[in-house]
Amino acid sequence: MTFFDILAQLAQGVSYTVIVTLVCSSTGLVVSLILASLHRLHLPVLTACIDCYTYIFRGVPVLVLLFMVYFGLPGLGFKVPPLMAMALSLGLVASAYLAEVFRGAFLSVDSAEVLAAQAMGMSRIQVLWYIELPQMLRFSVPGMVNEFTSVLKYSPFAYTVGIPEITKQAMTLTSTTLRGVEIYLAVGILYFVIYRVCLVGVQVLSKRFQIPGISPA
Template structure:
């Protein structure tokens, strides 16, 4: 079968895998962002034990391969009596991993807000929690958008790793077609092209969103 015909025939399978890849990335981003905010708040807490716990978590997750983390969640947790299906196991591993990176982006953005913002809020009678929620948080999120967007782009590519636990995302879908056609080159190239298109679209959205959030230039 010539490559063009092969790709046309394989398109439904690859499209299904692509949709699952997007679903994986979005779910992992949502759960990861929630965990990242919690970790960032722990990291700036006055409680030294919370600070240390956040630092240890970030160090472990950033210092070990994502593939190992996926194996620990899917193959390791059953030894503790916790068995997960491939899809939730993959989402959990990806969320836990990306949370470590995004938490540092969020923590840095929060610390990047001028101290005067905190003092002004306190002088108005706002509590620390209210200051974070209404004053510092929105500004920090604006600053963190580029880093968070980059994390999502990386996450799109990292979803390919969950293929090792039989999740039929884009890469796994291509591998299944290859197993029956014995033509790896065009299918791997097609999968790579899809990843590239997804990342390119996200980069365009990121640039547009950054322009929208950009502060007015002084003249």
């Protein structure tokens, strides 16, 4: 078996790796947008709850949370599918980090624009939706890329719940060939290729939605 044969066999798990990464990233993005937007409304009780959420989920190890969801919830009568377990663990951890990224990006929005919008009679929700949110998303692109990279790096945990992604394929192949060095070198190459392809896509979107007059970081 040549090195290219190893790559070809490992590539069978690429689709699962991409699916896990996209599902967890999408979960993190949606939840964090909701959390950051609600936090921006400055409602004391809600703000405290959101701060507590981000504090807890940024401190819990992804693997521990994954095992709690996948192996723990069935004991309470809730059987969770593997992909959903990843979304409820890695996705929610990502949402806690992204919520902090978005909260910082909100602070970059010019307060004069918010004041002008309020002077025109726009409600707080309208200011958030039409003025703050579009600019915040543009400012937060670097932070979102960084968190997407983290999600991709944590995606190998999916093998622990039976998802046959790249790492799972590598473990199976290693047990039959005993060529661990070559196999895991191939794993590293595949992950790097996935990362680069996704990064190019993000850079294209970043240039497309870049705020005029502001150079990208």
